[in-house]
Amino acid sequence: MRFLISAVILVVLDQISKLWIINNMTVGQSIVVIKGIFSISYVQNKGAAFGIMQDKYWFFILAALVVVTLITYYNIKHSPSVAMQYLSGLIAGGAIGNLIDRLIYNSVVDFFSIGWWPVFNVADMGIVCGCIGLLIVLLFFDGGNFINAD
Numbered sequence: 001m002r003f004l005i006s007a008v009i010l011v012v013l014d015q016i017s018k019l020w021i022i023n024n025m026t027v028g029q030s031i032v033v034i035k036g037i038f039s040i041s042y043v044q045n046k047g048a049a050f051g052i053m054q055d056k057y058w059f060f061i062l063a064a065l066v067v068v069t070l071i072t073y074y075n076i077k078h079s080p081s082v083a084m085q086y087l088s089g090l091i092a093g094g095a096i097g098n099l100i101d102r103l104i105y106n107s108v109v110d111f112f113s114i115g116w117w118p119v120f121n122v123a124d125m126g127i128v129c130g131c132i133g134l135l136i137v138l139l140f141f142d143g144g145n146f147i148n149a150d
Contacts, residue, residue, distance in 0.1 A: 002082060003075040006089025007096065014097035014122040018109040030113065043119045044107040057102065064099040068092045083137050090130030097123030 021042050025031070030041040047054035071092045075085060098121075101108045110119040 002085035003072075003089040003092070006086045007093035010090055010093030010122070010126040011097050011100070014093070014126070015100060017111070017122050018097075018101065021109055021111045025111075037115060039113045040111050041113040041119055043110040044105065045110045045119070046107045049118050049120070049124075057106065060102055061099065064095040064102075067095045068099075081137070083141070084134065087130045087133040087137065090126040091134070094123040094126030094128075094130065097121070097126070 021040070025040070025042040027042050027044055030039050032039045047056065048060070053059065071088045074080065075088060080088070098108045101123075108121065108123075110121045110124070112121060112125075113119045
């Protein structure tokens, strides 16, 4: 259940934030929050991070479906630790959030812009934080046995 809850919360936050951007900004518009450091910039990304693999629509659809399916299967079959459930929920939720964008807009709505880093969104943060957290748990906490699910 923790897996599902974290995935759903991430998808909801992601989609609400993207709807706000779509309804209040135009593509290419940027609002400076901290000059030279942070801005809100509406970008439609048809690729992945750093603009790689532009227009590989079906690849990203398939990749998201495979990732979500595998993570869901793992959570159902293996009853992972509490930490693993939440972290894998962030990854699945992020993949679903960006999948929704690709299906509806044929691109991903990105808007957080920090310095030279590529523009990103809430779903991207979920994927990155989930992956980093999973690596930390797997490497440093007894192979993911951090806070048992029992």
